[in-house]
Amino acid sequence: MEGGCAVVALIGRLAIIGVGLIGGSLARALKRARACEHVIGCARNQEGLKKAMALGVIDEFAMDVGSATEGADMVVVATPLGTTEAILKSMAGHLHADALVTDVGSAKATVAAAARKSLDRHLALFVPGHPVAGTEKSGVEASFAELFEGHRVILTPLLETDPKAVQRVQKMWEKTGAEVIMMDVERHDKLLAATSHLPHTLAYSLVDCLAQMDERADIFRFAAGGFADFTRIASSSPSMWHDICLANRDNLLEVIEQFSHRLEELKDALREADSNALMEMLTRAKAARDVYAANCNSQRAPGKTGPAVGPKS
Amino acid sequence: MEGGCAVVALIGRLAIIGVGLIGGSLARALKRARACEHVIGCARNQEGLKKAMALGVIDEFAMDVGSATEGADMVVVATPLGTTEAILKSMAGHLHADALVTDVGSAKATVAAAARKSLDRHLALFVPGHPVAGTEKSGVEASFAELFEGHRVILTPLLETDPKAVQRVQKMWEKTGAEVIMMDVERHDKLLAATSHLPHTLAYSLVDCLAQMDERADIFRFAAGGFADFTRIASSSPSMWHDICLANRDNLLEVIEQFSHRLEELKDALREADSNALMEMLTRAKAARDVYAANCNSQRAPGKTGPAVGPKS
Incomplete structure (x- = not known):
């Protein structure tokens, strides 16, 4: 109640499947924004x-997806990718006709x-995000209400997706302080392979490489400040990244x-002590x-809409 | 002057050759600690x-190394590695007999x-650090007095180095709040190749790789939070890293x-969708x-001396 008027929340009953960093932060953010009335976790x-x-x-x-999603207005699947299909199957028969799924x-x-x-007949109300x-x-x-503030949420509606469903999911994310962007599935997966999945792969590979070296004790002992930043993402959840790497493996490869x-070019420059080539690449x-x-x-x-184009030489 | 007693600073005249992030921060830290009376930059x-x-x-x-080092008690060379030999040559005839060089x-x-x-006869008073x-x-x-606080400074004395010179350089670094550690040259270069030079090489290669892609505008636009941390070191000085890469190229290669x-192993696991191998590596x-x-x-x-050994599988 605000100013004597009943305020109707955007979402009555929100079901979060997978209450981890992302699912938990979303629930917190929506509660903080008074954008949902009741949250059920699964x-x-x-x-x-x-x-x-x-x-x-x-x-x-609730311990099972069926009862968690029964009666929900909005269902958010926030589990590792490998579980998505089974989870969508488990909820299909339980969703009420207008329930949105993302x-x-x-x-x-x-x-x-x-x-x-x-999802069968419910596919039109599913908005991949x-x-x-x-x-x-x-x-x-580890969840916190501010996680999405100032960040982007990419929605990748399918041909089958109802535009009204997209709008409502967009509204939900905007309540968290995020900027919502639309993109097709293929472009999303290609871009994310470059900006996120590749860096994670490199960070995991580097740490694994160093951890196998004979000098590993001293290596981790004498690592400089930059090392902590550079390898931070290698502390991310292995099961989550296992699923992402496999789900997007063609683009990632x-x-x-x-x-x-x-890297091979850089190695060549080093081998040949090619000062110019090395300097050009670093610059x-x-x-x-x-x-x-x-x-x-x-x-x-404030007032800025997006970054300029990166350089290409 | 403190409490009526004249306090003699550790260093009377400090010459800093290369007043950048490191040289500038050292001067600031020593001034803050009242560990030097006069700083001359070159x-x-x-x-x-x-x-x-x-x-x-x-x-x-001073614009030339000779006059900057004349009369200095302590000379710190803080320029890109490729310039070290020329700088040491320029100061050799100007150093007074007790001047320390690091x-x-x-x-x-x-x-x-x-x-x-x-450095000729002055070699005994040179302490690589x-x-x-x-x-x-x-x-x-970009320099600041706190840069070295809680960080390690590695000294790599040569067989020819006077132990008293090492002690005095150690004392100087301790005044900045750093922990000083001794190591031989070969071990230092091998360790740093793994913990610092390799990560920098990967970060530069990644950013260069992405900047060449057709989708580079969107790539940099949609990069997630982890990307900023992961690539931060690729904003480091190219000329400095050019010199480091070449100076330590055998270890780096x-x-x-x-x-x-x-990385090849990870690629194999992806290609074959080898879930177990991938999960093991990430874990x-x-x-x-x-x-x-x-x-x-x-x-x-407080009270801790160093980290334990990293795991090896």
Whole structure:
């Protein structure tokens, strides 16, 4: 109640399947914005759900997807990608006719395929989504209401998706302080392979490589400040990244190939002590990184809409 | 003057050759600790020196190494590695008999060779050093007195180095709040190739790779939060890293080779959709990264001496 008028929340009953960093943060953000009335959490791990209750992130929990989604207005699937198909199948018979369904997976082609296979007549109300936000931490205890503020959420509606469903999911995300963007599935998966899945792959590979070296004790002991930043993403959830890597493996393999080619060029420059080639490459990379950083900063300033194009040489 | 007693500073006249992030921060830290009386800066770029004067980082400047080092008690070479030999040669005839000389280069074998070639009878008073601290920024305007606090400075004395010279350089670094560690040149260069030079190489290669892609505008636009951390080091000074890569190229090539091998394994796991192999690798890497992070945190707690050994599987 505000000013004597009853305020109707955007979402009456919100079901969050997978109450971890993303699912938990979404519930917190929507509660903070008074955009939902009741949150029901669902997960395989009861301990996590009890923790989520204790933290006030959810109001109720169910151990099976069917009962969690029964009567929900909005269902958000926030589990590792490999579980999406089974979860969509489990809810299909329980959803009420107007219930919206969305997800938060970092790769969208397998999600689209899973939805087409599992949601049947409900497919039009499924809106694939991806909040491009997160930390290296996992679990509801790492969730916080501000996670999505100033970040982008990419929605990748299918041909079958009802535009009104897209609008309502967009509205939900906007309540968290995120900027919502539309993109097709293929473009999303290609872009994310480059900007997110490749960096994660490199960070995991680097840490694994160093951890196998004989000098590993001293290596981790004498690592400089930059190392912590560079490898932070390798502390992300292995099961989540296992699923992302496999879900988007064709795109990921392609960008790894391109990266390897670039690294090979750098190796050649080193082997031949080719000072010019090396200097050119480092200068080019720094210029691109500086443009990116400047755009990140200007995005935070009010009134800006988006960054300029990165350099190409 | 404190309490009516004249306090004699550790260093009377300090000459900093290269007043950038590291040289400038060292001058600031020593001034803050009242560990030096007078700082003379030297660089090729007069603008930077004037800025350093205006910022109070140095008290005086000279445009040539000879006059800058004349009469100095302590000379710190803080320029890109490729300039070390020429700089040591320029000061050799000007140093007074007791003047200590040290440097801050991130690779030590070429520095040791340069010192042996250039310093002649003064070699015993040269202490190769490497503060394992920094940011991706460059220039005196990025310098700050706290840069070395809680960080390690590695000294790599040569067989020819006078132990008393080592002690005095150690004392200087301790005044900045750093922990000083001794290591031989070969071990230093091997470790730093793994912990610092390899990550920088990967970050530069990644950014350069993405900046060449057709979708580069959107790639940099839709990069997630982790991307900024992961690529931050690619904004470091290209000329500095050009010199480091070339100075330590044998060790660097070796660790790049090991990394490529690891990445190849991951590619194989992806190609074959080998779920177990992928999961094992990600889990192993996360475990190693978490041990590293826990040790970093425990080092910050008082009374701790160093981190435990990272896992090996």
